[in-house]
Amino acid sequence: MGIKKKEVLERLIQFVKDQQLKRGDKLPPERELSVLLNVSRTTLREGLRMLEARGILISRRGSGIYLNRGADVFDSQPGAVPTDEDTVIKDHLEARFLIIPNIAACAAERADENEIKELQDCIVRLSRAIVSRELNALAESEADFFRLLAIMTKNHKLVGIVEQLNSGIEIFWDYFIKSDEFVNNVIFAGYVEVVNAIKRRDVTSASELVKRNIINFCEGLSRIKNIPCRDLFGLKKN
Amino acid sequence: MGIKKKEVLERLIQFVKDQQLKRGDKLPPERELSVLLNVSRTTLREGLRMLEARGILISRRGSGIYLNRGADVFDSQPGAVPTDEDTVIKDHLEARFLIIPNIAACAAERADENEIKELQDCIVRLSRAIVSRELNALAESEADFFRLLAIMTKNHKLVGIVEQLNSGIEIFWDYFIKSDEFVNNVIFAGYVEVVNAIKRRDVTSASELVKRNIINFCEGLSRIKNIPCRDLFGLKKN
DNA sequence: TAGTGGTCTAGACCACGCC
DNA sequence: GCGTGGTCTAGACCACTAG
Structure with missing residues (x-):
């Protein structure tokens, strides 16, 4: 896996924690997030897709990206996505x-x-x-x-x-x-x-x-x- | 799903049929395929990834893309990927x-x-x-x-x-x-x-x-x- | 209509495998 | 070293949803 891709996941998780986002909350738009996390939109979307595959996020076309049930992994797990x-x-x-x-x-x-x-x-x-x-x-x-x-x-x-x-x-x-x-x-x-x-x-x-x-x-x-x-x-x- | 993405899948399957490729055979490099199928490499890779997720292809970094067991779907199924x-x-x-x-x-x-x-x-x-x-x-x-x-x-x-x-x-x-x-x-x-x-x-x-x-x-x-x-x-x- | 995610492009560099 | 797949970029347009 690429360096950036891993960084994106980490920063994304950190972002959710920092903003104290809870289930159902909406994330910033992709174009905005890509600036915040300092990556291209394509790279960001790779990361988002990965979290979507784990049931942590859900994307709604024309609406936004939302936290899903399963987002609690952020609390229990330190690394959340890659475990030991x-x-x-x-x-x-x-x-x-x-x-x-x-x-x-x-x-x-x-x-x-x-x-x-x-x-x-x-x-x-x-x-x-x-x-x-x-x-x-x-x-x-x-x-x-x-x-x-x-x-x-x-x-x-x-x-x-x-x-x-x-x-x-x-x-x-x-x-x-x-x-x-x-x-x-x-x-x-x-x-x-x-x-x-x-x-x-x-x-x-x-x-x-x-x-x-x-x-x-x-x-x-x-x-x-x-x-x-x-x-x-x-x-x-x- | 996008128009191109579907087209890529169809053309990819058609390509495999035309070339009479069998299990274990190597596909052309991505850069070449993207020209052959008339799409950008990114779009092509979206399609390849989809077929990889179905166990039809397998990518080897530094080596090439190969047909995998499971490629027989091309024979039995007309549309192969999207069924009725x-x-x-x-x-x-x-x-x-x-x-x-x-x-x-x-x-x-x-x-x-x-x-x-x-x-x-x-x-x-x-x-x-x-x-x-x-x-x-x-x-x-x-x-x-x-x-x-x-x-x-x-x-x-x-x-x-x-x-x-x-x-x-x-x-x-x-x-x-x-x-x-x-x-x-x-x-x-x-x-x-x-x-x-x-x-x-x-x-x-x-x-x-x-x-x-x-x-x-x-x-x-x-x-x-x-x-x-x-x-x-x-x-x-x- | 405005804003969002979805798709697509062309081009660059990186990391690995094989010769 | 060279070719391959893997990653990344910046920017464009499309399709949908909501106000």
Whole structure:
């Protein structure tokens, strides 16, 4: 991310705090804000769009920009938008756990032969990346795996959501790649099982195996980092 | 959406088809593409970013832009990116059904008193919008409802995902608003029940009630439009 | 009609990848 | 070093909303 872009976010948050703006309050017009924050309007809008994607702002054409529910992050969180690494990783794993199993189940129901073939190719790439310890290839093929599951559902919205889930997750592979052989193999084996479940059209297994896999993942990570994984899985029955 | 932006998407898709580009193939550089498609680079990049968000493209800094898995949409779908209204609505409802129940369960576990108060206020706004038949207020407060659920989970990733889910859904309220009093009341009552479940910290009920609510919603809509709702709910047990 | 956000342009420099 | 995508600028016009 650019230097300016980050600065814009910080200054924007600082501005909201300084002005004691509350939910529903209106921000100054974009042209004015860009002068106040000392950036071009385009750059400002990049930042605004980012906050809009988090539900913090809402833009109304012809009217103005308003603070939204969710603006309270400014109070509780010091940095608000970029949080510490551990939190990002924890949030990501939890989001996976809550969302991917259902997508996998749906994929098992609707996948066609070509798509299953794709998924198998994806696993091959994944395994190559694991044995050769190639970070980028690993992150990419794993993202692909989830992307393919979403595509299998034939639901465009889900594709977009998985893409959002996949974004900004490069960090945690740094830790994973350092992990021991065992965890890698367990996790990889897990992916293979998921594909097999989908091949059999076994909806329930597909969902459960994905869950199991994410839990393995989490346990592997918690052995290296101090991420409390325990409280993530109280919702297992849902 | 702007005229140019739509044109860019169309021309981009046409370009990929004409050149017979397949997965993994590299697109021309941005500066070149912007000339080919006769738009500025900024505008082009808006379009590229949109396709990237759908997992169709992938940009590699210093290297190039590549077609990704998921590019097959060009084959199956005529328009590829913007599909017909019915499909958009169906996809949206299904995505809700697969994702929101788990988020509601998680919210029931973690919500604090202030947030529950917020949710109640939100319902009040929702009910006002329903009785007065204000389309925008209705869409907005319903989006808020889901947004608040995500915020309650204290998981930033989920907030982003719900925001993605909420986006681009203005259309289907057009239909809803024409619906009969009964459906409206049933749906509204459903929201109230969800809030009560969260208040009681009843994780299971929160999840189930949300599901029930989405099903009601779908049935209400299918009475007006010809949306096949039946096949959406084969995954109920997961 | 005035003011707002939305889109678009042409051009500049930066940071990374690859040779 | 060179080409690529990433960021940033300043300024223009369009489309919508509100008074």
